[in-house]
Amino acid sequence: xxxxxxxxxxxxxxxxxxxxxxxxxxERIELSVVDRSDREEVLGxxxxxxxxxxxxxxxxxxxxxxxxxxxxxxxxTDLVPDDPFERAQVLQWMFFEQYDHEPNIGVARYWTTILxxxxxxxxxxxxxxxxxxxxxAAMEDHLAARAWLVGERFTIADICLYAYTHMAGEGGFxxxxxxxxxxxxxxxxxxxxxxxxDA
Amino acid sequence: xxxxxxxxxxxxxxxxxxxxxxxxxxERIELSVVDRSDREEVLGxxxxxxxxxxxxxxxxxxxxxxxxxxxxxxxxTDLVPDDPFERAQVLQWMFFEQYDHEPNIGVARYWTTILxxxxxxxxxxxxxxxxxxxxxAAMEDHLAARAWLVGERFTIADICLYAYTHMAGEGGFxxxxxxxxxxxxxxxxxxxxxxxxDA
Numbered sequence: 001x002x003x004x005x006x007x008x009x010x011x012x013x014x015x016x017x018x019x020x021x022x023x024x025x026x027e028r029i030e031l032s033v034v035d036r037s038d039r040e041e042v043l044g045x046x047x048x049x050x051x052x053x054x055x056x057x058x059x060x061x062x063x064x065x066x067x068x069x070x071x072x073x074x075x076x077t078d079l080v081p082d083d084p085f086e087r088a089q090v091l092q093w094m095f096f097e098q099y100d101h102e103p104n105i106g107v108a109r110y111w112t113t114i115l116x117x118x119x120x121x122x123x124x125x126x127x128x129x130x131x132x133x134x135x136x137a138a139m140e141d142h143l144a145a146r147a148w149l150v151g152e153r154f155t156i157a158d159i160c161l162y163a164y165t166h167m168a169g170e171g172g173f174x175x176x177x178x179x180x181x182x183x184x185x186x187x188x189x190x191x192x193x194x195x196x197x198d199a
Numbered sequence: 200x201x202x203x204x205x206x207x208x209x210x211x212x213x214x215x216x217x218x219x220x221x222x223x224x225x226e227r228i229e230l231s232v233v234d235r236s237d238r239e240e241v242l243g244x245x246x247x248x249x250x251x252x253x254x255x256x257x258x259x260x261x262x263x264x265x266x267x268x269x270x271x272x273x274x275x276t277d278l279v280p281d282d283p284f285e286r287a288q289v290l291q292w293m294f295f296e297q298y299d300h301e302p303n304i305g306v307a308r309y310w311t312t313i314l315x316x317x318x319x320x321x322x323x324x325x326x327x328x329x330x331x332x333x334x335x336a337a338m339e340d341h342l343a344a345r346a347w348l349v350g351e352r353f354t355i356a357d358i359c360l361y362a363y364t365h366m367a368g369e370g371g372f373x374x375x376x377x378x379x380x381x382x383x384x385x386x387x388x389x390x391x392x393x394x395x396x397d398a
Binding site: 048061065066067068069071072075076084085087089091092094095096098100103138141 | 299340341
Protein backbone atom coordinates (compact mmCIF):
# COMPACT_ATOMS: atom_id res chain seq x y z
CA UNK A 1 0.00 0.00 0.00
CA UNK A 2 0.95 3.62 -0.50
CA UNK A 3 0.09 6.46 1.85
CA UNK A 4 -0.12 10.09 0.70
CA UNK A 5 1.18 11.44 3.94
CA UNK A 6 2.46 14.37 5.96
CA UNK A 7 4.84 13.93 8.89
CA UNK A 8 3.25 16.96 10.57
CA UNK A 9 -0.39 15.97 10.19
CA UNK A 10 -2.13 14.36 13.14
CA UNK A 11 -4.65 12.82 10.75
CA UNK A 12 -1.81 11.07 8.91
CA UNK A 13 -0.17 10.07 12.19
CA UNK A 14 -3.31 8.15 13.17
CA UNK A 15 -2.87 5.93 10.12
CA UNK A 16 0.87 5.42 10.71
CA UNK A 17 0.21 4.60 14.39
CA UNK A 18 -2.38 1.98 13.47
CA UNK A 19 -0.16 0.49 10.77
CA UNK A 20 2.72 0.19 13.25
CA UNK A 21 0.46 -1.54 15.73
CA UNK A 22 -0.85 -3.97 13.10
CA UNK A 23 2.56 -4.51 11.47
CA UNK A 24 1.37 -3.24 8.09
CA UNK A 25 4.15 -2.09 5.77
CA UNK A 26 3.41 0.93 3.61
CA GLU A 27 5.24 3.29 1.30
CA ARG A 28 4.83 6.97 2.02
CA ILE A 29 4.69 10.00 -0.28
CA GLU A 30 5.19 13.25 1.64
CA LEU A 31 2.93 16.19 0.81
CA SER A 32 3.18 19.64 2.34
CA VAL A 33 0.39 20.82 4.62
CA VAL A 34 1.51 24.42 4.09
CA ASP A 35 2.00 24.70 0.31
CA ARG A 36 -1.02 22.87 -1.08
CA SER A 37 -0.60 24.07 -4.67
CA ASP A 38 0.10 20.50 -5.90
CA ARG A 39 -2.97 18.92 -4.31
CA GLU A 40 -5.18 18.87 -7.42
CA GLU A 41 -2.34 17.43 -9.49
CA VAL A 42 -1.42 14.72 -6.97
CA LEU A 43 -4.78 13.89 -5.33
CA GLY A 44 -7.34 14.95 -7.96
CA UNK A 45 -9.70 12.03 -8.59
CA UNK A 46 -8.29 10.14 -5.59
CA UNK A 47 -9.75 12.13 -2.68
CA UNK A 48 -12.79 14.43 -3.02
CA UNK A 49 -11.36 16.75 -0.35
CA UNK A 50 -7.79 16.71 -1.77
CA UNK A 51 -6.36 16.00 1.67
CA UNK A 52 -3.81 13.76 3.32
CA UNK A 53 -4.00 11.03 4.39
CA UNK A 54 -5.13 9.26 1.24
CA UNK A 55 -4.48 5.53 1.05
CA UNK A 56 -3.74 3.71 -2.20
CA UNK A 57 -4.45 -0.01 -1.97
CA UNK A 58 -2.35 -2.58 -3.77
CA UNK A 59 -5.10 -2.96 -6.39
CA UNK A 60 -4.95 0.78 -7.15
CA UNK A 61 -8.16 1.84 -5.40
CA UNK A 62 -8.06 4.87 -3.08
CA UNK A 63 -9.58 5.67 0.27
CA UNK A 64 -9.82 9.11 1.92
CA UNK A 65 -10.61 10.42 5.41
CA UNK A 66 -8.30 9.34 8.21
CA UNK A 67 -11.02 7.72 10.32
CA UNK A 68 -12.46 5.77 7.39
CA UNK A 69 -8.94 4.49 6.69
CA UNK A 70 -8.58 3.44 10.35
CA UNK A 71 -11.85 1.51 10.12
CA UNK A 72 -10.85 -0.17 6.84
CA UNK A 73 -7.48 -1.32 8.20
CA UNK A 74 -8.70 -2.36 11.67
CA UNK A 75 -12.10 -3.98 11.06
CA UNK A 76 -11.75 -7.65 11.91
CA THR A 77 -8.88 -7.05 14.36
CA ASP A 78 -9.20 -6.61 18.13
CA LEU A 79 -9.00 -2.83 17.61
CA VAL A 80 -12.63 -2.72 16.41
CA PRO A 81 -15.15 -4.34 18.76
CA ASP A 82 -17.52 -7.09 17.59
CA ASP A 83 -20.46 -5.84 19.63
CA PRO A 84 -22.77 -3.63 17.48
CA PHE A 85 -23.26 -1.00 20.18
CA GLU A 86 -19.54 -0.76 20.93
CA ARG A 87 -18.80 -0.51 17.20
CA ALA A 88 -21.17 2.45 17.02
CA GLN A 89 -19.53 3.99 20.10
CA VAL A 90 -16.16 3.80 18.34
CA LEU A 91 -17.71 5.69 15.42
CA GLN A 92 -19.36 8.15 17.84
CA TRP A 93 -15.98 9.15 19.26
CA MET A 94 -14.41 9.32 15.79
CA PHE A 95 -17.18 11.65 14.53
CA PHE A 96 -16.80 13.70 17.73
CA GLU A 97 -13.10 13.95 16.92
CA GLN A 98 -13.68 15.30 13.42
CA TYR A 99 -16.44 17.72 14.43
CA ASP A 100 -15.53 19.01 17.90
CA HIS A 101 -11.90 18.13 18.53
CA GLU A 102 -9.69 18.37 15.44
CA PRO A 103 -11.27 21.56 14.01
CA ASN A 104 -10.42 23.29 17.30
CA ILE A 105 -7.30 21.61 18.71
CA GLY A 106 -5.76 20.63 15.38
CA VAL A 107 -6.44 23.98 13.72
CA ALA A 108 -5.11 25.94 16.75
CA ARG A 109 -1.92 23.85 16.51
CA TYR A 110 -1.73 24.47 12.76
CA TRP A 111 -1.98 28.23 13.15
CA THR A 112 0.25 28.42 16.22
CA THR A 113 3.06 25.93 15.63
CA ILE A 114 3.02 24.79 11.99
CA LEU A 115 2.38 28.20 10.42
CA UNK A 116 3.75 30.20 13.38
CA UNK A 117 1.00 32.77 12.86
CA UNK A 118 -0.80 32.90 16.20
CA UNK A 119 -0.77 36.70 16.14
CA UNK A 120 -2.44 36.84 12.71
CA UNK A 121 -5.13 34.41 13.86
CA UNK A 122 -5.57 35.98 17.31
CA UNK A 123 -9.15 36.97 16.53
CA UNK A 124 -10.21 33.38 15.84
CA UNK A 125 -7.92 31.55 18.28
CA UNK A 126 -10.13 32.39 21.26
CA UNK A 127 -13.05 30.45 19.76
CA UNK A 128 -10.74 27.55 18.88
CA UNK A 129 -9.45 27.42 22.45
CA UNK A 130 -12.98 27.56 23.85
CA UNK A 131 -14.15 24.76 21.56
CA UNK A 132 -11.02 22.70 22.21
CA UNK A 133 -11.39 22.96 25.98
CA UNK A 134 -15.02 21.86 25.68
CA UNK A 135 -13.86 18.77 23.76
CA UNK A 136 -11.11 18.05 26.30
CA ALA A 137 -13.58 18.46 29.19
CA ALA A 138 -15.94 15.95 27.51
CA MET A 139 -13.04 13.48 27.23
CA GLU A 140 -12.01 14.13 30.84
CA ASP A 141 -15.55 13.42 32.11
CA HIS A 142 -15.71 10.23 30.09
CA LEU A 143 -12.23 8.96 30.96
CA ALA A 144 -12.51 9.76 34.67
CA ALA A 145 -14.07 6.35 35.27
CA ARG A 146 -12.65 4.43 32.30
CA ALA A 147 -9.28 3.27 31.01
CA TRP A 148 -10.29 3.45 27.33
CA LEU A 149 -12.84 5.41 25.31
CA VAL A 150 -14.97 2.39 24.37
CA GLY A 151 -15.52 -0.82 26.29
CA GLU A 152 -12.61 -2.12 28.28
CA ARG A 153 -9.91 -2.18 25.69
CA PHE A 154 -7.79 -0.14 23.33
CA THR A 155 -9.57 0.57 20.02
CA ILE A 156 -9.17 2.80 16.98
CA ALA A 157 -11.21 5.42 18.88
CA ASP A 158 -8.20 5.78 21.21
CA ILE A 159 -5.78 5.97 18.28
CA CYS A 160 -8.01 8.57 16.61
CA LEU A 161 -8.25 10.89 19.61
CA TYR A 162 -4.66 10.36 20.76
CA ALA A 163 -3.27 12.07 17.66
CA TYR A 164 -4.31 15.67 18.24
CA THR A 165 -4.78 15.39 22.03
CA HIS A 166 -1.14 14.47 22.67
CA MET A 167 -0.04 17.52 20.65
CA ALA A 168 -2.61 19.91 22.15
CA GLY A 169 0.19 21.89 23.81
CA GLU A 170 1.37 22.94 20.33
CA GLY A 171 -1.98 24.68 19.93
CA GLY A 172 -1.70 26.49 23.25
CA PHE A 173 -3.73 24.05 25.35
CA UNK A 174 -2.54 23.25 28.87
CA UNK A 175 -3.55 19.70 29.81
CA UNK A 176 -2.80 20.24 33.53
CA UNK A 177 -6.50 20.45 34.30
CA UNK A 178 -7.24 17.12 32.60
CA UNK A 179 -5.60 14.39 34.72
CA UNK A 180 -7.73 11.55 33.35
CA UNK A 181 -6.85 12.59 29.80
CA UNK A 182 -3.14 12.71 30.70
CA UNK A 183 -3.26 9.23 32.28
CA UNK A 184 -5.05 7.93 29.17
CA UNK A 185 -2.39 9.49 26.91
CA UNK A 186 0.24 7.55 28.85
CA UNK A 187 -1.73 4.32 28.51
CA UNK A 188 -1.98 4.81 24.75
CA UNK A 189 1.74 5.58 24.46
CA UNK A 190 2.52 2.38 26.41
CA UNK A 191 0.69 0.15 23.94
CA UNK A 192 2.77 -2.39 22.00
CA UNK A 193 3.91 -1.13 18.63
CA UNK A 194 3.56 2.54 19.58
CA UNK A 195 5.43 4.98 17.37
CA UNK A 196 5.85 8.73 17.71
CA UNK A 197 4.61 11.24 15.15
CA ASP A 198 8.15 11.82 13.83
CA ALA A 199 8.94 8.11 13.43
CA UNK B 200 -36.34 3.63 21.33
CA UNK B 201 -36.39 7.33 22.12
CA UNK B 202 -34.83 10.05 19.98
CA UNK B 203 -33.76 13.40 21.41
CA UNK B 204 -34.67 15.29 18.29
CA UNK B 205 -35.19 18.59 16.52
CA UNK B 206 -37.55 18.98 13.58
CA UNK B 207 -35.27 21.66 12.12
CA UNK B 208 -31.98 19.77 12.40
CA UNK B 209 -30.65 18.03 9.31
CA UNK B 210 -28.61 15.74 11.55
CA UNK B 211 -31.81 14.60 13.28
CA UNK B 212 -33.61 14.30 9.95
CA UNK B 213 -31.01 11.74 8.79
CA UNK B 214 -32.01 9.48 11.66
CA UNK B 215 -35.76 9.93 11.05
CA UNK B 216 -35.28 9.27 7.33
CA UNK B 217 -33.41 6.03 8.02
CA UNK B 218 -35.96 4.92 10.61
CA UNK B 219 -38.81 5.53 8.15
CA UNK B 220 -37.00 3.49 5.51
CA UNK B 221 -36.36 0.62 7.92
CA UNK B 222 -39.81 0.79 9.54
CA UNK B 223 -38.37 1.48 13.00
CA UNK B 224 -40.81 3.09 15.43
CA UNK B 225 -39.37 5.66 17.82
CA GLU B 226 -40.61 8.19 20.34
CA ARG B 227 -39.31 11.73 19.89
CA ILE B 228 -38.46 14.43 22.42
CA GLU B 229 -38.15 17.84 20.77
CA LEU B 230 -35.24 20.06 21.80
CA SER B 231 -34.64 23.59 20.55
CA VAL B 232 -31.62 24.22 18.33
CA VAL B 233 -31.83 27.94 19.17
CA ASP B 234 -32.28 28.04 22.96
CA ARG B 235 -29.80 25.42 24.17
CA SER B 236 -29.95 26.39 27.85
CA ASP B 237 -31.50 23.01 28.81
CA ARG B 238 -28.89 20.87 27.08
CA GLU B 239 -26.79 20.03 30.15
CA GLU B 240 -29.93 19.18 32.13
CA VAL B 241 -31.45 16.98 29.40
CA LEU B 242 -28.37 15.47 27.67
CA GLY B 243 -25.67 15.67 30.37
CA UNK B 244 -24.09 12.24 30.75
CA UNK B 245 -25.89 10.98 27.60
CA UNK B 246 -23.95 12.78 24.86
CA UNK B 247 -20.45 14.24 25.32
CA UNK B 248 -21.25 17.05 22.87
CA UNK B 249 -24.74 17.76 24.31
CA UNK B 250 -26.27 17.68 20.84
CA UNK B 251 -29.26 16.28 19.04
CA UNK B 252 -29.73 13.67 17.75
CA UNK B 253 -29.11 11.44 20.76
CA UNK B 254 -30.64 7.98 20.65
CA UNK B 255 -31.83 6.13 23.76
CA UNK B 256 -32.03 2.39 23.22
CA UNK B 257 -34.72 0.26 24.85
CA UNK B 258 -32.15 -0.97 27.40
CA UNK B 259 -31.41 2.62 28.45
CA UNK B 260 -28.01 3.02 26.76
CA UNK B 261 -27.37 6.15 24.69
CA UNK B 262 -25.67 6.81 21.40
CA UNK B 263 -24.57 10.19 20.02
CA UNK B 264 -23.46 11.56 16.63
CA UNK B 265 -25.94 11.29 13.78
CA UNK B 266 -23.68 9.24 11.52
CA UNK B 267 -22.77 6.75 14.28
CA UNK B 268 -26.52 6.32 14.90
CA UNK B 269 -27.07 5.68 11.18
CA UNK B 270 -24.37 3.00 11.23
CA UNK B 271 -25.79 1.38 14.36
CA UNK B 272 -29.31 1.18 12.95
CA UNK B 273 -28.36 0.16 9.41
CA UNK B 274 -25.45 -2.28 9.84
CA UNK B 275 -26.68 -5.68 8.71
CA THR B 276 -29.29 -4.20 6.35
CA ASP B 277 -28.85 -3.56 2.63
CA LEU B 278 -28.11 0.09 3.44
CA VAL B 279 -24.58 -0.76 4.60
CA PRO B 280 -22.49 -2.77 2.11
CA ASP B 281 -20.89 -6.10 3.05
CA ASP B 282 -17.71 -5.44 1.09
CA PRO B 283 -14.96 -4.04 3.37
CA PHE B 284 -13.81 -1.39 0.89
CA GLU B 285 -17.36 -0.21 0.20
CA ARG B 286 -18.05 -0.07 3.95
CA ALA B 287 -15.04 2.21 4.34
CA GLN B 288 -16.22 4.32 1.41
CA VAL B 289 -19.56 4.82 3.17
CA LEU B 290 -17.62 6.05 6.21
CA GLN B 291 -15.39 8.21 3.99
CA TRP B 292 -18.42 10.12 2.68
CA MET B 293 -19.94 10.39 6.16
CA PHE B 294 -16.70 11.87 7.58
CA PHE B 295 -16.54 14.19 4.56
CA GLU B 296 -20.08 15.28 5.42
CA GLN B 297 -19.22 16.16 9.01
CA TYR B 298 -15.95 17.91 8.15
CA ASP B 299 -16.48 19.65 4.80
CA HIS B 300 -20.20 19.74 4.14
CA GLU B 301 -22.32 20.26 7.27
CA PRO B 302 -20.02 22.85 8.93
CA ASN B 303 -20.40 24.98 5.78
CA ILE B 304 -23.81 24.23 4.28
CA GLY B 305 -25.59 23.40 7.54
CA VAL B 306 -24.14 26.33 9.45
CA ALA B 307 -24.90 28.78 6.61
CA ARG B 308 -28.52 27.53 6.71
CA TYR B 309 -28.58 27.88 10.51
CA TRP B 310 -27.42 31.49 10.41
CA THR B 311 -29.51 32.46 7.38
CA THR B 312 -32.84 30.68 7.81
CA ILE B 313 -33.11 29.28 11.34
CA LEU B 314 -31.68 32.30 13.16
CA UNK B 315 -32.49 34.79 10.39
CA UNK B 316 -29.22 36.57 11.09
CA UNK B 317 -27.40 36.52 7.75
CA UNK B 318 -26.50 40.19 8.12
CA UNK B 319 -24.87 39.66 11.53
CA UNK B 320 -22.84 36.75 10.15
CA UNK B 321 -22.02 38.43 6.84
CA UNK B 322 -18.31 38.45 7.66
CA UNK B 323 -18.16 34.67 8.05
CA UNK B 324 -20.81 33.66 5.49
CA UNK B 325 -18.43 34.15 2.58
CA UNK B 326 -16.08 31.46 3.88
CA UNK B 327 -19.04 29.13 4.55
CA UNK B 328 -20.29 29.62 0.99
CA UNK B 329 -16.82 29.01 -0.43
CA UNK B 330 -16.39 25.83 1.62
CA UNK B 331 -19.92 24.65 0.85
CA UNK B 332 -19.46 25.12 -2.90
CA UNK B 333 -16.21 23.13 -2.73
CA UNK B 334 -18.10 20.29 -1.04
CA UNK B 335 -20.92 20.46 -3.61
CA ALA B 336 -18.39 20.48 -6.46
CA ALA B 337 -16.74 17.35 -5.01
CA MET B 338 -20.15 15.64 -4.90
CA GLU B 339 -20.94 16.80 -8.45
CA ASP B 340 -17.68 15.35 -9.80
CA HIS B 341 -18.31 12.07 -8.03
CA LEU B 342 -22.00 11.76 -8.99
CA ALA B 343 -21.49 12.77 -12.63
CA ALA B 344 -20.80 9.12 -13.49
CA ARG B 345 -22.68 7.37 -10.67
CA ALA B 346 -26.23 6.97 -9.45
CA TRP B 347 -25.25 6.64 -5.78
CA LEU B 348 -22.31 7.74 -3.64
CA VAL B 349 -20.99 4.22 -2.95
CA GLY B 350 -21.23 1.12 -5.10
CA GLU B 351 -24.34 0.74 -7.19
CA ARG B 352 -27.02 1.14 -4.58
CA PHE B 353 -28.58 3.45 -2.04
CA THR B 354 -26.71 3.44 1.30
CA ILE B 355 -26.60 5.45 4.51
CA ALA B 356 -23.96 7.64 2.81
CA ASP B 357 -26.76 8.90 0.54
CA ILE B 358 -29.11 9.44 3.50
CA CYS B 359 -26.33 11.28 5.34
CA LEU B 360 -25.49 13.70 2.53
CA TYR B 361 -29.09 14.17 1.38
CA ALA B 362 -30.06 15.90 4.62
CA TYR B 363 -28.17 19.18 4.31
CA THR B 364 -27.76 19.08 0.51
CA HIS B 365 -31.48 19.13 -0.16
CA MET B 366 -31.84 22.20 2.09
CA ALA B 367 -28.75 24.00 0.78
CA GLY B 368 -30.96 26.73 -0.70
CA GLU B 369 -31.89 27.74 2.86
CA GLY B 370 -28.22 28.57 3.36
CA GLY B 371 -28.00 30.65 0.21
CA PHE B 372 -26.61 27.97 -2.11
CA UNK B 373 -27.94 27.77 -5.67
CA UNK B 374 -27.82 24.17 -6.91
CA UNK B 375 -28.38 25.17 -10.55
CA UNK B 376 -24.73 24.52 -11.34
CA UNK B 377 -24.84 20.99 -9.92
CA UNK B 378 -27.07 18.93 -12.23
CA UNK B 379 -25.71 15.55 -11.10
CA UNK B 380 -26.34 16.50 -7.47
CA UNK B 381 -29.90 17.58 -8.33
CA UNK B 382 -30.62 14.32 -10.17
CA UNK B 383 -29.23 12.37 -7.21
CA UNK B 384 -31.44 14.35 -4.79
CA UNK B 385 -34.46 13.26 -6.86
CA UNK B 386 -33.33 9.64 -6.79
CA UNK B 387 -33.01 9.75 -3.01
CA UNK B 388 -36.43 11.38 -2.61
CA UNK B 389 -37.94 8.63 -4.81
CA UNK B 390 -36.73 5.85 -2.52
CA UNK B 391 -39.39 3.74 -0.78
CA UNK B 392 -40.23 4.98 2.69
CA UNK B 393 -38.98 8.50 2.01
CA UNK B 394 -40.23 11.15 4.44
CA UNK B 395 -39.73 14.91 4.39
CA UNK B 396 -37.93 16.81 7.14
CA ASP B 397 -41.22 18.13 8.54
CA ALA B 398 -42.91 14.71 8.64
